[in-house]
Amino acid sequence: MxxxxxxxxxxxxxxxxxxxxxxxxxxxxxxxxxxxxxxxxxxxxxxxxxxxxxxxxxxxxxxxxxxxxxxxxxxxxxxxxxxxxxxxxxxxxxxxxxxxxxxxxxxxxxxxxxxxxxxEDSGNSDAPAAEHAPVPDERSQAVEVDQELRLEVDQLRRAMRTRPTIDVARGIVMATFGLSAEDAWTVLVTASQNTNTKLHHLAQDLVGAVHGAQVPEELRQQMAVAVAKVRDAGPESQSPLPRPAV
The missing domain is CATH 3.30.750.24 (STAS domain)
Known part of the structure; x- marks a missing residue:
């Protein structure tokens, strides 16, 4: 149940x-x-x-x-x-x-x-395929676990390090264009994908602009395109009471 x-x-x-x-x-x-x-x-x-x-x-x-x-x-x-x-x-x-x-x-x-x-396609231990799956030796398992843990630590550190800048950038987009938190996030992600720029690098550019730094022209154009796309989607896609960026 x-x-x-x-x-x-x-x-x-x-x-x-x-x-x-x-x-x-x-x-x-x-x-x-x-x-x-x-x-x-x-x-x-x-x-x-x-x-x-x-x-x-x-x-x-x-x-x-x-x-x-x-x-x-x-x-x-x-x-x-x-x-x-x-x-x-x-x-x-x-x-x-x-x-x-x-x-x-x-x-x-x-x-x-x-x-x-x-x-995992064979998450159920009762599946027939799991009975005949090859079992790696202990050395291979130890190496794989070590690599996996190292990768996870790197990802955790990256997320913890870049989160404040990304959240500040989302707040800037919300305040500048009058968007909800969800739509501001969509704008950031869309612009990141269209400019082939890592999200935290894009966020740094936007935060830098607040202090007088120049925003790359391509980023300015793609931000404008993303904002227009979100607005064209209609009011139903936006929250009536924007949630503060975290």
């Missing part, structure tokens, strides 16, 4: 923490647990950490995430996923992503974290 979903928590006048606008639903599937996530994975989603850890603790071999219902994900959400994966490795378990929304897919691509959540 599905476990109760985590209720979204709204800010109160006495609670300065960011609101949690995400939910999860866990269903045990043999030795693994399927976890369906919905809503917005930002810094407020850190409220889900203890619940995700509890789901991981109760699973035998790990959890499989369905992120198809996550409409927004930033570095705060990515850190939540990376923390869960690190905890799973410490327990000798795995965390995989079985499905993800375009917003999550873009973030995984931009940060290079996609390979950390490779989908």
């Amino acid at each position: 599905p476990e109760p979903a985590h209720s979204a928590q709204r800010l109160t006048t006495l609670d300065a923490r960011p609101p949690c606008l995400a939910t999860i639903e866990a269903v045990v599937a043999g030795e693994r647990t399927d976890v369906t996530c919905r809503g917005e994975f930002d810094i407020g989603a850190q409220a889900l950490q203890s619940e995700l850890y509890a789901v991981l603790d109760r699973s035998a071999t790990g959890v499989d995430l369905d992120l198809g219902g996550v409409g927004f994900c930033d570095c705060g959400g990515l850190n939540l996923l990376l923390d869960l994966r690190r905890e799973a490795l410490a327990q000798g378990k795995t965390v995989t992503v079985q499905a993800y929304s375009p917003a999550v897919g873009r973030l995984l691509d931009l940060t290079g974290a996609r390979e950390l959540f490779v989908t």
